[in-house]
Structures are given as structure tokens and as C-alpha cells.
Amino acid sequence: MIHSPYIRKPASVQSVMLAVLLALLPGVTAYVMQVAAVVVVNLLIATVTALVAEALILTLRKRPIAPALSDLSAVVTAWLVVLCFPPILPWWVTVLGVLIAIVAVKHLYGGLGQNPFNPAMVAYCAMIVAFPSLMSQWPPAGQIDFQTQLDLVLGGARQLDAITGATALDAMRTGLRTSGASVDSVLQQSGTFGAVGGRGWEWLALGYLAGGLFMLARRIITWHMPVAFIATLAVVSGIFWLAEPARFAPPLFHLASGGAMLAAFFIVTDPVSGATTPRGKLIFAAGVAVIAYLIRVFGAFPEGIAFAVLLMNLCVPLIDMKTQPAVFGHRGSRP
Amino acid sequence: MIARLFNFHGGIKPDSHKNASAAPPIAAAPLPPRLTIPLRQSVRSVARCLVAPGQRVLKGERIGAGEGPLGTDVHASTSGTVVGLAPCAMAHASSLDTLAVVIEPDGKDEWIERRAFDHRAVPREAALRYLSACGIVGMGGAGFPTHIKLGNGRGIETLIINGAECEPWITCDDRLMRERAAEILSGAAILHELIGARRTLVGIEDNKPEAIRAMREAAAGFPGLVDIVAIPTRYPAGGEKQLIRVLTGIEIAHGKLGTEFGVQCFNVGTAQAVHRAIHHGEPLVSRVVTLTGNVRRPGNYEVLVGTPVETLLALAAPKPDTDRYLMGGPMMGITISDLSVPIGKTSNCIIAASAALFPPPPPELPCIRCGACARACPADLQPFELYWFSRAKNVGKAQEYHLFDCIECGSCAFVCPSHIPLVDYFRFSKSEIWARERELKASDQARERFEFRNYRQEREKEEKAAKLAAKAAETRAKLSGSATPTDAATGDDPKKALIAAALARARQQVAVEPRNTDTPHAGVPGASPGIASRREQPDLHDSDATS
Amino acid sequence: MNLQTFRENAWNGLWKQNTGLVQLLGLCPILAVSTSIVNAVSLGLATVLVMAVSNFAVASLRNFIPYEIRIPVFILIIAALTTVVDLAFNAYLHDLYLVLGIFIPLIVTNCIVLARVEAYAAKNDPVSSTVDGIMMGLGLVWLLGVLGGIRELVGSGTLFSGIEMLIPGLSPLSVFGDDYPGFLIGVLPPGAFFTLGCLIALSNRVRTRAAAGKPARAASDGEEAAPASAAP
Amino acid sequence: MLTALLVMTGIAIVLGAALGYASIRFKVEGNPLVEKIDAILPQTQCGQCGYPGCKPYAEAISNGEADINQCPPGGEEGIRKLADLLGREFKSLSEEHGAEKPKSVARIDEQLCIGCTLCIQACPVDAIVGTAKHMHTVVPALCTGCELCVAPCPVDCIAMTPVKETLETWKWKYPVFELRSAA
Amino acid sequence: MSSYIFIVIGAVLVNNVVFVRILGLCPFMGVSKKLETAIGMGAATTFVLTLGSGTSYLIDHYLLQPYDLAYLRTLSFIVVIAAIVQLTELVIQKTSPLLHQVLGIYLPLITTNCAVLGIPLLSVALDYTLLESLLFGFGSSIGFTLALILFAGLRERLDGADIPAPFKGTAIAMITAGFMSLAFMGFAGLDRFQ
Amino acid sequence: MSNRYTATHTSLRTAGIMVVFTLAFTAMMSQTYRVTRPAIDASEQEQKMRLINDVLPPGSYDNALLDDFVAAGPTPELGLDRGGRIYRARRAGVPAALVFEAVAPDGYGGKIQLVVAVGADGRLGGVRVTAHKETPGLGDYIDPRKDRNKTRPWIGQFAGMSLVEVAPAQWKVKRDGGVFAYRIGATISARAVTNATGRVLEYAAEHRDALFAASTGSAI
């Protein structure tokens, strides 16, 4: 028998995920125009892989397929995998990454809503650890033509040194660490940098920001995570920068580079694997920002957001447990 | 005028659907051919039957005497003949039966002698007893006896009259306030005096401007008594704790009652019923019921308690595509599985539901922890956590996360994008916890009795041994060496042996075969199949066993 | 010691109470050393030796050990025997020692050794205790072999790398050819956890199948495990 | 060699003495765990677990003699709680000890009862009232449904009747929806 | 001073005993089903490991090295640690019988929590001073406790998840540990700022 | 009081038993150690020789290499912060080559231990990694046994090089603007070994004569 309530808001998981995909579009457009158009091909490959993998597993588990496929959550995951990976990866790396995200992270834990880790970020971490060199080959923004990009993706011979360049974060790190240069000299010497971050990549950051604001307006996400993430990243990098401007890059550089904006609005906000209470969300996002900064600046990996997200995912049960909001009639007490 | 309203967290704004049924004035429902008046008006309150089949009763005559601390009296809703005592389905999600008095109306609708009651002339307790004798219970939903809620007449600062009527579709309180504002306020004045309040507030959602206007006009007749406050329309603003919060800013602490914070809350219908009882001497025998939904003639009717829903429905002319009926609002009501259910004192609304108006819920998807439910929850709960634990049947953990602060308002399920019937999970967990508490009590009792029995047997054995020793000594003293004391002990040995054998058998059966197969096992005397077959027999007397 | 107990010991050690799959003891060496088949199996065999000897020693001396100091005494015995084995290998089987050497002291800390001593040898006669030690150890060996094989294959595309040091003349198999990029996670710590997790899942499945009375159909097991092995 | 022996002997003496002393000094009596286990058991006192009552079974569990899945009246829920308490893995009810059944109470057919008092003596919780040669009755509120009284009755007049649902004991069902086939 | 901090950071995060050094896995898998027991086990291990590191240093520095008895290292360390464990067990049994029952078989197994021997051996190999050994032992056991607590939190949450049947229980726990170890790789390099 | 007595008594008893066990097993260990020690020492020498033979052809000298060494204290140039040994190969008493124990401190996984043979002419005999913690499958190609390219292992490129052919400023991996090959994706390991080798060569050039002149076993 059906019990009350008998009426429901016309909301669905599908509409939520669709909104996320829509919100990604400005960023994707900037990607295509400014960096590498081949990302569209990657998105296609990833989407198909995600859907096929999901369908296969559900068949194996003898679960209904249609609702799971149509909820679009796998597509969101697939897109985020692609947007975190370098665009000129051979296609099989993308496929493997999506498979890890969907099969090993999402469905081993029972599918949508049950995975304690962010699937896209696990995919990134797994792949950068497994294929550190492939995963650090980024094309310089807008300098190779589409045909070359496509050849690289579909498996032509890879003349890597010739094509790839360092990302802004990478260039900054190598510059600061191995050649002992100062931030200013690094910023000036290389064509990698634009006004505030990596050249061309700044536009992506702007695109993601726009999409994020759209999601905020649509109430898909709440303000806590993006605000806490951006503020913390700015404050932490600001402190280091003020202390030693020659050794540490300015906050704006950190915010506009790498995946900071994508992370602020689309990744730390993953509802499934993130903290859920308002205070918990603040702690979670701030934690991601701090760890990501430390890894970027002192650690072994050029971009630390993925690991930071994963590390904070580990803490989510504890954070949620300790930040339960006071229930009506219980102000000042927690479970 | 109250300067400041407070806010409660969460809440939702579903489409109200109130206009259609709120338009026509309240009409009296015709007398049904039969009235079925349950002796049990809510799960908690039970009454003892006072009439016998064949007896003629008048309208307002007492037919049931309240039993226990929460009992209130039950009255005949019209004059006629008691034709029987029969089980009838309760307006309760379980649809379990309860005993009801069936009355065949004689069509005269003849009242008992009605006399106004001067509550100021008698001690307060007598006035409360009078209300109880008039069968006044809360008409806002829970049916809690009003005389108990009136308490001891001390310590109440604010009396709140709940005219929020926050659920969609329902308009009975709206109409009542528009048409009988003066009666409501008169009732409020009585409640005010009885409870000893300093001030009285009437909270009405601001989507009922006519009701607010009518109440304000009527309030002029009670100078200084009440403030009529328009509150923002947001479900569940009518929930007791939410309304108290909005009007006074007080947050009733967990496990506490409003009275402990100096606030008490009554429904407008309750207030009107109090007025009728005190000033007109009329027990509570009818109420206003909204008939709406997928019907041609939505509206409000004054309905006698005990009127079967099916006879009422004809008034509203349900459309042919109606597939089920709801009692109560769409947020908290129940589906009526049996249309013979009688209208009770808390039945405020019957909604004819069709697939178009109330589509069946889309398939349940896993929770994506989006937090929409937490944002909607007026109790500041994290419904998805409660759901996570309830789904895993980890009800203890759900309780730790304050399951029992959930008021089952359904806001969370309303917003959930995964269409999870969250409230059902919470109800499941709650009743599971209650059941476990009952079991725990039973097992504590069993343990105590078992230990006591062991202690008693031990003691008896000792006493017997002492007696035997004494006897033996005596015998030995008398003669020498012929009778041994053990002979005396054998007297009760056969019984003990039997029990031991039974225990052994019981254990053996268990080891050898599942208990309720009916193939007798070689070597085991026929007891086992016997037990099994007897257990499967339907039993005629199980009411003894369960009462 | 009769055939029956022997069978029981063998079945327990190899499958029913397998240390890595069921008891979840001795996990550290299992996970740490299974980066290649050769490493894994070598350590497994060294463990078999230590377990057999220490089970025998404890079972023989069990009547002389007071309860409250049993753990220190057991550990004393295990540690001493391990050191002796280690020294002996070093001196007389030096080539083998070069491969196994670093793993042997690790055996002391392998809790499965103490667990078996405490759970079995302290209560049983020396002969069946020795058999128990050997069987438990062999259960470890096959698991280590499988784990090492999978990780090596996934991680670097080879099998039996390092075999030339153990048995000169043999050479490793390069299964996927020299172009295989190497899925590094396989040989890193996370790969160890994933692979063992998947093996446990597989064994669970086989066990439930067996318990359900259906013959475990190899084909469908393979299918079911597919998502697992696709996971690194 | 000598230094080695001396060093190790020294260590051994110190440690052995300390341990020996501590084992006396910190000796424990009693076992609070039994109470905790007993509190979880349903107190049906039926003996299906293979022990004469719940307390003895609790003692057996705490000593490691009995497994946690031997009490059918406690059901899965009971096993789960025991597993939680003891930090063990959950296992399903052991088949040889019986199956979980709907709760029942004994009822004596008063027409047949000859008043032999055998059932009274079998009942572990004194739930049967009556005196010799007079009709006996089960007090349903006290009966745990252990069935121990059934077998001793010489005229087979005791039957177990499942407890019927009332408004007080009615439970909301676990929500099940077609599209979510059970795991 | 900063080198002490790096020793602790390194032991807690970068070279976490469980996820990077792969030590102490049996209690990590066994005692992580509930948060309370995880905390208890963590505390017990911290106590034993810190004390063990100090004692081992003293034995190594004042007995074994002067008399050239390095081959007795494993033996003497493990025996001393075993004794410390047994002492702890006796004390806990008296003072907190419930903790004792819950930790049941794991208390004796602290001895063979390989971390308890592995960490003192490592700190000898790393040539740490007494203070450094203590910090290293303490940091490592904090790392162990951290891993245990995070893992227990996750496992409590996993209780309700609809995990494929063969993966229920230890298999998914193992895989979760894998993801945790992957996450901890992110700390690589943080213990050697230039 | 009697309780105290029992405690003492039990303590003594357990201590006694513990001592007996300890004595027995320590005796067993010591005995084994004594018996095996010569064999073990011999094997260790042999192993060291094997490594050295990889970098220095056994025929190119005739002295007892392992006994002819200088103990170096902490030497940052060689990466030795706890000291190490430098062996001297002579042929008919004439200095033939120096074999350095050296450490590359900046590998991906930490220190990489090396042996480096430098001929009397300043030419590299060869470089071998004796211990490292580079990532298996990625950075471990610096160990020729793990290098997939068995015919021309990466580390082989150093043999025969000297500071004459490659100026100190060029003694780097290609990515850093030098001449030496590296494996993409694992530059750090290659960089560490290359730079350490360069430093050894410079050290050797500077101190060659002093090293050969020092008396055997002496410390510098």
C-alpha cells in the first residue's frame, strides 16, 4: 500500500544530474575554444563507456537497468573524469579511468548513492599513480590542431616531448623547485601563463564559475562547499604568499589554475561522497583546500585536489557524525 | 498585534488546492441509514460500552464511558435504536477492527436535554470533568482528550488556537473560522479561563484572508482576549511545535510538553466544540469534514460522528476515474481501504484521489544524499541518515539520530528527488523500536520470574532436605536400619523424571529435525507431531490469549 | 595422528580456515611481499618451514609452559627458531638466502605463526601440530602465489620475474610484450588490497555456491568476477 | 656466547617476575560480560540453544564454548546484537537449533485438563496457575512461548497459539517497492 | 626541532604504517568494525608501541650494541614487547574488563601486530636517537590509530550499503582499505620539504 | 599478607621458567650464530665482490681489493652522511681504479645507494645500484636487473664516460639540458643517479692521489 505523503515535488535525480551537466557546458565550451577541441571526443567516449559499464553490471547483478541509466549520474561522473584528465590521453586511458570510477568505485559499493569515495577523483588518483607520465602530458593551450589531437587520442605515435608542455602548476613547481627561480621570474619566462593562471585555462575557470553559479541559483548545491573551498584556498595560499612572495605563488594563481574552480563547484560538492551537514560541508571543503594546497606546493603530485578530496572522503563519516545539527528541541546537544 | 513572528527551519510549499472546497458554505450532511460509532476514538483512548442492542438512544446520549486515564465518553450522534455491537475498521493505517456501537437513526434527531454549563460556578476540576463527559477531544489530529491538555490551570502563559490548517486540500477549519468565528472565540475564551492563560493567540496561515478577516471582526466582540495572527503559509506551520515556535519563539524541547514552557495549543474545531458543550450543553457528536479531490461538488459538511464514509461520498459526487480515497490531508492522511469506515472526531477531510491528481510515486531510487530532505525538515533532522539506518534495519542507530523527533510531516518525502518513501521507513523504525521495547519488558519480566522460580525451587529443595534429614534422624532414633531416607524422597521422583524427559525430548527434537514437520521420528514418542499439528490449528479462543 | 585428522588439517589449512582468505591473519607479508610470484612463493615457503618447526617445538614443550607467560615464551621460541632458520639459510643456502633473506626475519611478526601456535600447537600433539603448521603455511603459499601472479601481471606484464636468481637458467615470462605500459597500481600497496579483496570476494562466491549445494560453475564464476578483476 | 646468555637471562628474569606478580596482583573475578549477553537473550528459557536456560547459554558464549547463533527465539536480531557486543561477524541462525517462529503462547484446553500440575513444574517462568486436580490456565501475558509445558502434559491438552496482532502491537511494515529487488 | 616534526608527520601520514609500510594489518582489518573498539585498540597499540620503541632503543643501545649481539635484536625486542603486552592485558583485564573482552583475541595479537616489532626495528635501522625513536613509535601508532578510526567510520557507514553479495564483509573492507591507501599516496613527498 | 607471599612465590616460579626457556633458546641461537658466522662472512664478502665485479673487471687489478680501503667519514660530495668505504684497486702496486660507495640522496623514494668505479684515468668503470626504494615498475629501471631493456640497460650508458668527454656542466639528463638518457615519466630517478655519478667523478678527480696514498683502513 502507498502511504502518505501522496504528493511530491516534481524533482528527480535525473533533473538534478541534467542540471549539473548543463552547468558544465560553459566550462566545456571554453575548453573547446581555448584549449583542445578533442575533449568533445573524450566526453563521447567516456559517456558511452560509463553507460555500457553501468548496464553490464546491473545485468550481472540482476537489477533493473532503465532507472539507473536514465538517472544520468554515470554521465556526470564520466564527464568529470574527462575534465580532470589531460585531453590528449590515448582513448584507452579514458576508458580505463571511467571503468574504475563506475565499476570499482560506484558499483562495488552498491551503485548510486552508496559509494563513500568520489568516483571521478579515485579514477584520477588511480591513473596518475599508474601512468604518471601519460597523466602529466598536457597540451599547451590552443597550440596543436584538432587533427593532431585526434591522432593522439585515437592512438597515433606519440611524439611527446614535442607536443606536451607543463601545466601552469607544473611549470611553477619545477621552476621553483629545481631551478630555484622566484615566482615572478617563473611567471615571466614561460608562455604557459596567462593573466592570472595558465594561459587559456583561465577561461575554463571562468566557465566553471558561471556553471557553478547556475547550480547555486537552481539550488542543486548549497553555498557552503564552494565558499569554504575558495575562501580557504585563498587564505592559505595568501598566508604563504605574504610570508614569502618569491617562493609562493599568489592566491589568484592558485584559484585560477588546475582544477580549482571545477573542484569548488562540481567536485567537492558531490553530494554522495561529501559531508552533508552544513558545518560538515564547511569543514570538508576547507579540508580539501588545505590538503590540496599542501600537495600542490610541497608534495609529489602537481595537482593535489583529487587526493585531497579522497582524503577528506575518508573523514566524511566522522565529520558527519560530529557535526550533526542540533535537532528541533535539542539545541546544544548532538547524538 | 504581535510585533514579531519567529521562524521555523525547513518546511515546504505545496500547491494548496483549497479554493474549490473553501468556496461553498458548510452544509449539514443528511442522516445516514446507519451510524457506526467506534468505542475507541483513537489508539490511546478506550471506552466501555453502556448500551445494549435494542436500546433506544437520544442524540447526545452517553453510549460509552471513558476508561483509563485517557478515556473520554462517547455519545450517540443522533436518536435511534442500537442495533448491535460490531467490529468495524478503524480509521487507522492498520485497518484493524475495533468495537463499535451501530445505531439505526429514527430520523427525529432528538436531542437529550441540553443545559448550558456554568463553568465559572463550579470548581475547575468539575468543569474539566464536564468536558470529558461531553467527549471533547482534540480535533486537530491526535484526538487527545482536551480536559487533560487543560492541565492544572497553572503555569500557562500563552494559549494558542491553531487555525493554520497547513495541509493542502483541507478547508474545514477555514470554513469554520469564516462562518463560526464567534463560537470559536467564545470557546477560546473558555479555554483561556480554564487553563489560566495570560494571553491567547490565534494563528492562521495568510492564505486564508477571509478567515482572518472574519476572526478579526469577531475578535472585536471579545475585547482584549485574543490576537489574530496571520502567519506565513508554509507546511507544516500548523504542527504544534512549529506554530508555537512561529508565534512565541519558544522551542519545545525534546520529550517535553508545551505546558512545561507555558504554552498550550488547541485546534479551532476543539475551541468551537468547547463552546457548544459549555454554552449549549451539547456533547461532541459532529464535526466539519471537507470533501474534495477528484469530485464534482467539493465542499464542507457538518457530519455526525459515526457516519460511514461511503454514504458521505455521494454528497460530493466523485468522478469515475477516482481510484482510492484518502482520509486526512495528502501529507499525513491515510488511504481508506474499507469505505465503511466511520467519520471520527478527528476526521477532517476525505479526498477522492485519482491517478492524475495523486500520481503513484515513481520508482524509488537510491538516496543521493543531496540534503534536500534535511533542508525541508521542520524538526532539523537529517532524514537521509535516518533513512540509511532504517533501511539497514539498524533502528538503534536511527534512534540515536533522533528518530523520535520526527513528526512524520512528510516534508522530506515530498522533496526527495529519489522518490524515497522516507516517512514509511521512519514509521517502520519507530514501530520496530516500540516492539523491541515491549519485548525487552517481557524478557525482563521473564528473567525475573525465572530467577525467582529457581530461587524458590532451591529453597524448597533445601527445606525438603532438611525435613527429610529430620525425619531420617527420627526414624533412625525409632528403629534401626530398616527404612532408608531415600525411600521417602522417591515420592516425587516420577514427576521430576517426566519433566526431565520432556526437556530431553524437546532438545532432541530440535537436534534431529525441524520442529513443525509432521513425520514422527523413530524413537521419539509421538509428542512432536502432536505439538506441531496442534500449533497449526486455528484457534477459537485467541482473543483470550491476546487481550 | 591418523588419516582423518590429516585430511582435516589439510582441508582447514588449504581452504576452510585459510589464513588470508578467512582468518585474515598474517596479512602484512601477504600484502607486502606479493609484488611478484617469486618473492611471494619464496616467503611462503620460508613461512611453512618456520611454522612447522615452531608448531612442533611448542607442541612438544607445551606441558612445561605456565599460562601467564605463555605468549612471551611462544614468541621466544618462534623468534629463536626464525633466527636460526635465517642464519642457517644465510650460511648454507646462500643463493637462496639472497632472494629470501630480507623476508625471513619478517616471519617473526607474522601473526599467523603465533596464532597457530596458540590456537593449535598449544593444545595438540607434536605430529598433528606440525602437519597443521605445514598445511596452514601451504594455504598461505598458494594464496601468495595467486596474489603475486595477478599483481605482477597487472603491474608490469610479466610473470616469474626474478626466477633467474632462484633457479639459474630460467627466465621470466613477458606476457603482454614489452610495450605493456604497466598498470603500476598493481604492484603498489593499493593494488595489494584490491587484489586480495577481489580474491576474498571470489572465494566467498565459491563458498556460498558450494554451501548452496550447486556445483560451482566455473564459467559463471568467471563472469561474476569480471567486474572485480576489471577493478585494478 | 656468555654475554648473550647473561643479557637474555637478565631480561627474562625481570620480565618473568613482573608478569608473575602482575598476574596475581590484577587477578579478576566475575564476568560482567555474561550479564550483557544475558540482557540480549530473549529469556524464553526454552533450552533450544542446548543449555538449560538463557543465563547458562550466556555463560557458555562468554567462555567461548557456544556460538552466538544458537538461540532461535532471539532470531537474527538477537544474533546481530550479540555479534555487535562481541565484535564478531554476524552469522545466520544455526539450523540444528531450530528456526525463528512467530511468537506464540501456550493455551490449555480447559475441557481436557486433568489438573496433574506437570505443566506447572515444567514452566520456567511460572506462567501457569492452578492447583492439583483442578483446571489449569496459562497467563498469556507471562507466557514466553517456550513450549516446555507441551510435552509433559499427559493428555495433550496444551497447544501453542500464535499471538494475534492488536492496535498496540501492530507494526508498520518494512517498505518494499517492486523495482528494488532485495539484495 | 623541525626534523622531529617531520618524523612525526612522516610516521603519521606520509609513511603511514598501515597504508604505506603495510604493517599491522590484522588488527586493522579485525578491530575496525565499530568506532569504539577501534579507538580502544588504537589506544592500546599506541601505549605498547611507544613504550616498546623506547625500551627497544635502550636494550639495543645499552645491551646489544656494546656487546656486539645484533643477532639477538629480533629476539630480545619481541620478548620485551610481548611482556609489555601481557602486562597491559593483565592491567586492562582488571581495570576495564569490557574493553578486555571486546579486544579479546586481539590483545595478545598486539604482539604480532607486526608494527609493534617492525617499528622498533625500523627505528634502529634508521639510527634514531632515544627521543626520535619515541617520536617515531608514537607517530606510527598515531598513524595506525588514525587509519583504524577512519576505517571504522567508513565501515559503519558501509553497513547500510547495498554491496554485491560476494563483496560483503571483509572483501569490501579490503577494497576500501585499498582506496584509503591510494588516498594516502597523496601525502607522498610531504615529509621532505626542501 | 599471605597474598603477598603467593605473589612473590608465583613471580619467582614464572621468572624461573622464563629464565630456563630463555637460556635454552639463547644458547641455541648463539651456538647457531657461532657455527654459521664464518660461512656468512664469507658469503657477504663474496656478494660484495660480485657487485664490484660488475663495475670493475676482475682482471684489471691484482690486489685483495676488499682489504685495501679507505674509510670515508661523512662526505656530502659522495652523499655519505654516515661514512662509507672507498676501495682501491691496484695492478702490480700501481693504482688502477677507485671503487666508491656513494649515495644519491634525491631519488623519488629517498636515498639510492650506489657503487661507482672510477679508473685511475678518471674514466668511469661502471655504476651499480645496490639499494633503492624507487617505485617498482617505474623508477626501478636504474637497477639493471629490473630494467626491461636487458641488452642495453639504462645504467650501462655511464661506463667509459669521463669528465673529459662530458663537461661537468653537461653531466645531466637530457631534460635538464645534459647528455644522458632518461626514461620519460621517471626523470627523478635518472636525475638522481646521474647527478650523483657526476659528483663522484669530480670528487675522484680532486682526491685521487690522496686516496691512493692513504694507508689501508685509515680514515679521511
Ligand SMILES: Cc1cc2nc3c(=O)[nH]c(=O)nc-3n(C[C@H](O)[C@H](O)[C@H](O)COP(=O)(O)O)c2cc1C
Ligand atoms: C503520553 C502522552 C501524554 C500527554 N500528556 C499531556 C499532558 O499532560 N498535558 C498536555 O497538555 N498534553 C499532553 N499530551 C498531548 C501532546 O502534548 C499533544 O498536544 C497531543 O499529542 C496532540 O498532538 P498533535 O495533534 O500535534 O499530534 C500528551 C501526549 C501523550 C502522547
Ligand SMILES: Cc1cc2nc3c(=O)[nH]c(=O)nc-3n(C[C@H](O)[C@H](O)[C@H](O)COP(=O)(O)O)c2cc1C
Ligand atoms: C505536521 C503537522 C501538521 C499539523 N497541522 C495542523 C493544522 O494545520 N491545524 C491544526 O489544527 N492542527 C494541526 N496539527 C496538529 C497539531 O500539532 C496539534 O495537535 C493540534 O493543534 C492540537 O490541538 P487539538 O488538541 O485541539 O487537536 C498538525 C500536526 C502535525 C504533526
Ligand SMILES: Cc1cc2nc3c(=O)[nH]c(=O)nc-3n(C[C@H](O)[C@H](O)[C@H](O)COP(=O)(O)O)c2cc1C
Ligand atoms: C606513484 C608515483 C610513483 C613515482 N615514482 C617515480 C620514480 O620511482 N621515479 C621517478 O623518477 N619518478 C617517479 N614518479 C614520477 C614523478 O612524480 C614525476 O612525474 C616524474 O618523475 C617526472 O618525469 P617526467 O618529467 O619525465 O614526466 C612517480 C610518480 C608517481 C605518481
Ligand SMILES: Cc1cc2nc3c(=O)[nH]c(=O)nc-3n(C[C@H](O)[C@H](O)[C@H](O)CO)c2cc1C
Ligand atoms: C553537484 C553534483 C556534483 C557531483 N560531483 C561528482 C564528482 O565530483 N564525481 C563524480 O564521480 N560524480 C559526481 N556527481 C555525480 C554523482 O553524485 C556520482 O555519480 C555519485 O557519486 C555516484 O554514486 C555529482 C553530482 C552532483 C549533483
Ligand code: SF4
Ligand atoms: S532528499 Fe532524498 S535523495 Fe536527497 S538526501 Fe534526502 S533522502 Fe536522499
Ligand code: SF4
Ligand atoms: S517526516 Fe520527519 S524527517 Fe521528514 S521532514 Fe517531517 S519531521 Fe523531518
Ligand code: SF4
Ligand atoms: S534458545 Fe531459549 S533458552 Fe536458549 S537463550 Fe534462546 S530463549 Fe534462552
Ligand code: SF4
Ligand atoms: S506456559 Fe508453557 S509455553 Fe508458556 S512459558 Fe510456561 S512452559 Fe513456556
Ligand code: FES
Ligand atoms: S601480519 Fe601484520 S599484523 Fe598480522
